[in-house]
Amino acid sequence: MAATAASSFSAAASAAARRSSPSHLRLLARRHLPFSSTVSFSAAAPPAAAASFGWEDALRVAADDRRGDESDLSGYFRKVDTCNRGMDKKGVFVEFMVEDQVVGYIHQGFVEHLRDFPDVFTIASGSNGNNNVEHVTLHSSLRTPDERTNAVGSVIRSLGDLIPGIRNELYPITSSYGMPVYFSLERAAAPFFGIKAYGVHMNGYVEKESQKFLWIAKRSDTKQTFPGMLDHLVAGGLPYGISCEENVIKECEEEAGIPRSISSNATSVGAISYMDIEGFRYKRDVLFCYDLKLPPDFVPNNEDGEVDSFRLIPVPHAANIIRRTHFFKPNCNLVIIDFLFRHGYHVYKPRLPWLPKAAAKLEERG
Numbered sequence: 001m002a003a004t005a006a007s008s009f010s011a012a013a014s015a016a017a018r019r020s021s022p023s024h025l026r027l028l029a030r031r032h033l034p035f036s037s038t039v040s041f042s043a044a045a046p047p048a049a050a051a052s053f054g055w056e057d058a059l060r061v062a063a064d065d066r067r068g069d070e071s072d073l074s075g076y077f078r079k080v081d082t083c084n085r086g087m088d089k090k091g092v093f094v095e096f097m098v099e100d101q102v103v104g105y106i107h108q109g110f111v112e113h114l115r116d117f118p119d120v121f122t123i124a125s126g127s128n129g130n131n132n133v134e135h136v137t138l139h140s141s142l143r144t145p146d147e148r149t150n151a152v153g154s155v156i157r158s159l160g161d162l163i164p165g166i167r168n169e170l171y172p173i174t175s176s177y178g179m180p181v182y183f184s185l186e187r188a189a190a191p192f193f194g195i196k197a198y199g200v201h202m203n204g205y206v207e208k209e210s211q212k213f214l215w216i217a218k219r220s221d222t223k224q225t226f227p228g229m230l231d232h233l234v235a236g237g238l239p240y241g242i243s244c245e246e247n248v249i250k251e252c253e254e255e256a257g258i259p260r261s262i263s264s265n266a267t268s269v270g271a272i273s274y275m276d277i278e279g280f281r282y283k284r285d286v287l288f289c290y291d292l293k294l295p296p297d298f299v300p301n302n303e304d305g306e307v308d309s310f311r312l313i314p315v316p317h318a319a320n321i322i323r324r325t326h327f328f329k330p331n332c333n334l335v336i337i338d339f340l341f342r343h344g345y346h347v348y349k350p351r352l353p354w355l356p357k358a359a360a361k362l363e364e365r366g
Helices: 002-019 022-029 055-063 074-082 087-092 108-114 145-162 187-193 244-256 315-324 330-342 349-364
Strands: 093-098 101-107 121-125 133-138 170-173 183-186 196-208 211-219 234-237 267-278 281-293 307-314
Touching: 055 307, 055 315, 074 315, 074 330, 087 093, 087 267, 093 108, 101 108, 101 187, 101 281, 108 121, 108 133, 108 145, 133 145, 145 183, 145 187, 170 187, 183 187, 187 196, 187 281, 196 244, 196 330, 211 244, 211 315, 234 244, 244 281, 244 307, 267 330, 281 330, 307 315, 315 330
Parallel strands: 093 133, 196 281
Antiparallel strands: 093 101, 121 133, 170 183, 196 211, 196 234, 211 307, 267 281
C-alpha cells in the first residue's frame, strides 16, 4: 500500500514538475493557430491583437508605382521562406505512428506532457538502454477510430492552454490524403502532433476592360488567428467527411455569399504545401487551390462574421502588397503568388530570362 502511494505521489510530482518546467511555461505563453464532432472542447486562448493597418494603408502601398520593383522576385521568396521556417529543428521531433504508419511528428518536449496519459499514448524508448524517445503511438487498447478520437480529445481538453485556439473542428488523420482514417483530431492540436492538415483556398477574380482584378478580404478583428489581416475571397480548413469541391461551395456561401450556381464553376488549379516549425508546433499544411471567375457586377457579402470587408483591386496591386508588406495572412501569399505565375503576372518582359529559375525555386520550396 505504502509503495503504491509513494509511486502515485512520485508520478504526480513528476507531472507537476513537467507542467511547471520552462518548456511548459514557454508553450503556455504562445498564442497562435487555431475543427466539429461529438467531442467538445472549450476555447481557452484569447484572440490575438488585431492588425494595425487599414484598407487605406494597403491600397496606398498597392498603387505606388514609383518603386520600380515589378521584376524583383525577392519579395516573393521572402514570403515562401516565412512559411517554411525551422527546418533545422526537425531533429528534435519524433515520429507519431498509428497502425505502423507515420501520421505525424511530435516535439520531444511535448512528448513529456503526453507521459501523463499512459492509457492513451505509448512512448517507445531506445533499445540500447537510454531514455531517448524513438516514436509515439496510441495505446493498443484503442482499436477503433471513435475510441481513438474520444481518447485523444479527452487529452486535448486536459492540456488546456497548452493547445490554444480550439474551434471544435476535427481533421481526419491518415497516412496520406484519401487513405483510411485512423481517427480525427481537433484542428488546433494538429501542429502539436505534426499532422498533415488540408485546406481549400480560392482566388476570386473578375475581368474588366481586358484587366484582371482580385477580390481581397480583410479578416475580422475578432478572429482568433491573424485578425485584421488580408485574405483570399474564400478559404477554410478541410474538415472530416466533406470533399474539397463541396467545402469550396460551402465556404463560398458562408464567407462571401456566393451562390452554388456560381461557386460550382470554381476550377481546381493544383495544390501548395509548406512545412513550418515554431516551438512545439510542426505545421505540415497542404492547400488545395481554386480559381473562380466571377461576374463583373458581383459583390461579395460575408455571412459568418469572419470577414470585416472586401475590396476589388487590380492583380498587379495585389502583387505589390505581397512584395512590399506583411499585410496578407502568410499562407495566402503563397496561393496568390501561384495565381500570379499562372496568370502571367510573375515578371515583366525585360526580366523574362528569370522566369524558369524563379519558377523552379518556388517549386523546390513547395
